[in-house]
Amino acid sequence: MTTRTSSNMKKQYIAKTQGSKNFAESAKQVMPGGVTANIKSFDPYPVIMEKGDGAYLYDVDGNAYVDYLLSYGALMLGHGHPEVITAVQNQIKEDGTFLFGTPHQLELEMGKKIQQLYPSMELVRYTNSGTEATLLALRMAYAFTGKHKIAKFEGHYHGGYDQVLLSVNPPIKNAGPANQPTAVSESKGIDPYHEENTIVLPFNDLEATEEILKKNKDEIATVITEPIQGGFIPATQSFMDGLRRITEELGILLIFDEVKTGFRIGLGGAQSFYNIKPDLTTLGKVVGGGFPVGIIGGKKEILELSAPSASSDVFDSSQSHQSKAKDTLFHSGTYNGHPTILAAGLATINVLEQEIEHVFSITNQLKQGICELFDKHGIGMQTVGVGSIFNVVITEKETINHYRDLQQSDFALRRELDFGLLTQGIYTKPLNRYSIATVHGQKEVNHTLEAYEKVLAEII
Numbered sequence: 147m148t149t150r151t152s153s154n155m156k157k158q159y160i161a162k163t164q165g166s167k168n169f170a171e172s173a174k175q176v177m178p179g180g181v182t183a184n185i186k187s188f189d190p191y192p193v194i195m196e197k198g199d200g201a202y203l204y205d206v207d208g209n210a211y212v213d214y215l216l217s218y219g220a221l222m223l224g225h226g227h228p229e230v231i232t233a234v235q236n237q238i239k240e241d242g243t244f245l246f247g248t249p250h251q252l253e254l255e256m257g258k259k260i261q262q263l264y265p266s267m268e269l270v271r272y273t274n275s276g277t278e279a280t281l282l283a284l285r286m287a288y289a290f291t292g293k294h295k296i297a298k299f300e301g302h303y304h305g306g307y308d309q310v311l312l313s314v315n316p317p318i319k320n321a322g323p324a325n326q327p328t329a330v331s332e333s334k335g336i337d338p339y340h341e342e343n344t345i346v347l348p349f350n351d352l353e354a355t356e357e358i359l360k361k362n363k364d365e366i367a368t369v370i371t372e373p374i375q376g377g378f379i380p381a382t383q384s385f386m387d388g389l390r391r392i393t394e395e396l397g398i399l400l401i402f403d404e405v406k407t408g409f410r411i412g413l414g415g416a417q418s419f420y421n422i423k424p425d426l427t428t429l430g431k432v433v434g435g436g437f438p439v440g441i442i443g444g445k446k447e448i449l450e451l452s453a454p455s456a457s458s459d460v461f462d463s464s465q466s467h468q469s470k471a472k473d474t475l476f477h478s479g480t481y482n483g484h485p486t487i488l489a490a491g492l493a494t495i496n497v498l499e500q501e502i503e504h505v506f507s508i509t510n511q512l513k514q515g516i517c518e519l520f521d522k523h524g525i526g527m528q529t530v531g532v533g534s535i536f537n538v539v540i541t542e543k544e545t546i547n548h549y550r551d552l553q554q555s556d557f558a559l560r561r562e563l564d565f566g567l568l569t570q571g572i573y574t575k576p577l578n579r580y581s582i583a584t585v586h587g588q589k590e591v592n593h594t595l596e597a598y599e600k601v602l603a604e605i606i
C-alpha cells in the first residue's frame with residue numbers, strides 16, 4: 147500500500163479558494179462548524195458554491211467544477227434541468243398552490259410510476275427524506291412482526307437517528323470480529339439501548355449472517371440493507387439470494403434501502419439488478435428531482451397497517467377516551483406528497499426513461515479511463531460500483547466486498563488526489579463516491595481524464 151503524507155495539493159486548494167475560506171470562517175458564527183449538515187464539512191474547509199448549471203458548479207472564487215458529487219447523487223439530471231424547471235413552474239401555475247393539504251393527482255401519478263418500476267412496492271407512502279422513509283419502514287417491521295430488534299450491516303447508512311446510526315464507519319479496533327461485528331455508536335447522545343437492540347451483520351458473508359440471524363430470529367423484526375453498500379460496494383448475487391431466502395425462512399422482513407441506488411443502478415434500482423423482491427423498499431434522492439422527498443413502499447399487507455381508521459385518529463380529540471390509536475400504525479406529515487416535489491420527481495423520471503443508457507455509457511467511459519491512467523502509473527486501484535455510481539478505491543486487493551476491505555485502501559493518496567482534482571476543476575467531496583448525470587458528456591469525461599493525468603503525474 148502506498149502512503150503519502152505530502153499535503154501539497156491541499157496547499158494548492160487553499161491558494162485557489164480564499165473566498166471559500168473566508169466564507170467558512172463567517173459561517174462558523176452562524177452554524178456549528180459552519181455547516182448545517184455534518185456531511186458538508188471537510189478539512190480544512192469546504193468549497194462554497196454559488197451557482198450550478200448542468201454538469202457544472204461555480205464557487206465563490208469564480209472557479210468552475212465538473213460536479214460528480216451531485217448533492218450526494220440526488221441530481222441525476224444535473225443542475226437546473228429545464229424539464230424540471232418547467233414541471234415545477236407548471237405545477238405551481240396550473241394548480242395555483244404549492245400545497246393542497248389533501249390527497250391530490252400527483253400522489254397517484256407518482257405512485258403508479260413507482261408501482262410500475264418497482265413491482266415489490268405494491269402500496270406507497272410519501273415522506274420528506276430517505277431518513278424518514280427508513281424510520282417508517284422500521285416501525286412497520288416492528289408492528290408487522292411483533293418483534294423488537296433490528297439488524298443492519300456494518301458500513302451501511304440508513305439515516306441519522308438512533309436505531310441505525312451504529313457501525314456505519316466504526317474504528318476497526320472497536321468493531322469486534324469481522325464475522326460477528328459489535329454495534330458501535332456513531333454519535334454522542336445515542337441511547338445505549340440501541341447498541342443492545344440493533345444487531346450488526348457482516349456484509350457479503352452469508353454464513354456468518356445466517357448464523358447471527360438464526361440465533362436471534364425470535365427477536366429480529368427486520369434486516370435493513372443498502373443492497374449496494376454506500377451506493378458502490380455491490381452485494382454478490384449469491385449473498386443477496388441467500389439473504390432473501392434466510393429472511394423468508396426465519397420470518398424476518400427484508401428492507402432494501404434504495405435511497406442511493408434507486409434509479410441510479412437502473413430505473414428499477416438494485417432490486418431489479420438482483421431480481422430480488424424485498425418486503426419493504428425506501429427511496430429518496432433522485433426521485434425528488436433535487437427536492438427533499440422519501441418514499442416507502444412494499445407488500446400490501448404491511449403498508450395497510452398504516453391505513454387510518456375512524457376509531458384511531460390521534461388528531462381527533464373527541465376520541466381520546468377510546469384509546470384506539472394503537473390499532474393503527476401512525477404516519478403523518480404536513481408536507482408528505484408535496485405536489486411541487488412530485489412534479490419535479492416525475493419530470494426527472496421522464497427524462498431518465500429516455501437518457502439512462504447515456505448515463506451508463508459515460509460512467510463506463512470514465513471508469514475505464516481512470517483505471518488506464520492508474521495502470522500507466524503502476525498504482526493498484528479499482529473503480530468500484532454498478533450503474534451510474536462508482537468510487538475510486540486505491541488498493542492492491544482484488545475485490546472490495548465490505549467496509550473492512552475498504553478500510554485497507556490508501557485513503558491518504560486518495561485524499562491527495564481529490565485535492566489535486568479540486569484545483570483542476572473536478573468536484574467531489576474528498577473521498578466520496580462519483581455519481582454521473584444525464585448532462586455529463588464527452589467534454590466532461592475528457593476534461594476529467596486530463597485532470598487525473600496531470601494530478602497523478604504530480605503526486606505519484
Ligand SMILES: N[C@H](C=O)CCC(=O)O
Nearest residue numbers: 183184185218219303406
Ligand atoms: N443524507 C445523508 C447525509 O446527510 C447522505 C449520505 C450519503 O449520501 O452518503
